[in-house]
Amino acid sequence: MNDMQSIFDLQMADLQISDIQSELTSIEDTLSSDGDLLMINSRLEKINKAVEIKESEKKSRERVITDLQSKITELQGLLYDGVITNEKELQALEEQRVYAAGELTSGEDELLEVMIEIEKFIDSRNKHRSAVDRLMEKKSSDLIHLSARQKQLTSKLDEKKSDRHTLVLNIPADVLALYEKLRKNKAGQAVSKLEGRLCGVCRVELPVKELQDAKAGVRLVQCNSCRRIIYVN
Template identity: 30%
Template sequence: MSQALALYQLQEIELGILRCQKRLSEIASALEDSQAVAEARARLESAQKILSPLQTRARSLELEIQSNADKIRATDERLYSGSVRNPKELQEMQQEIQALRRRNGDLEDALLDVMLAVEEAEAALNAARANLQQVTSDWETNNQTLLEEQTRLKNDEARLIEQRRQALSHINAENLKLYNALKPRRHNQPVAVLDGDTCAACGVEQTMAIISDLDRGVSLVKCMSCGRILVRKPGKA
């Protein structure tokens, strides 16, 4: 293999490694971002905080109504049992029953309002719960895809790093030094393919002298315009 071709292969391997690393860093930041899930969970928690005190209030109203109803029934039974004969006491019992009935009327109105608020809060809670499930499931699906891509890219990167190690063993120190010196100034592409008699990187047509130097393959030949190391693509004449 010619030195120019070995350098070209090194360049393609190194570009592949750079592509892997760029995508791996994008994936790493995407995996950290689960803001949508956090927001959906916060919505569910705030819906629960609204519902709980309303349910407590409804239960306490029901208990008070029940307790008043028990008192009314007990007093009613005593009133009609004939055991109490004192007119003043009988009148007080009747007044107590009336007061308890009025009180229960007010409590039942209040309970109705609270029950409506409970229904609304339950609907909001169910919507928040469904939303959290959807968002979580979307995020997991997305994560799954990203995690699979991450595994594949890490394997690709490891394979390319091994290929790079092998490619380096075919390149002499002086040529590698030139390649490395050109790399930062040529966007990591210090080697250019000669397409016909034109440099594929900068599009400048090369002289017959350069082309014949390249085809003799004695030493590295550089593009007369961009200065990249020229190579004939493998498999081409």
């Protein structure tokens, strides 16, 4: 195996290693991410607080209604038990009863509105709880799938790193140093495969001399434009 073949194989190994590492990072991010769950739980907490406030308001309005009902019953008793016969007193009692009855009607309407609001909040709460359950179920399923994939990729990564180590042993130190420098400066791709007369990456045509030397394999040839190492299959 000549130096250029070893360099090309090293490039392929490094690209595969990079892809594996990227996927592993993505898996780790997914497994550790609770953003969706935190958002839903935050909304659920606000809904629970709203229900609590409305339930308290409901009890307060129910107490007011109970008091009004008791007052109306008391006034009706005074009006119709025959104890009070004075016309003015009876008229005053009737006015109080009518006013209390109006307050009772308003109170019952307001209570109904509160109860409707509570029902809406409870419906929303149930939907959010269902969303949490679905999300937890999905996370549980994802955990099984992604953990298995993570284990598979980790094993594959170890294998590729071992292959890389073997390849490095077949490459002269100066060529390896150039490769590593280019890989760092060229977004991980130090080697370009020759396509006809063109650099496979930047698509610039090689001069005749470089083209001949690259094809003959007599020396290491770099693209005059992007400076990547030229590999001829």
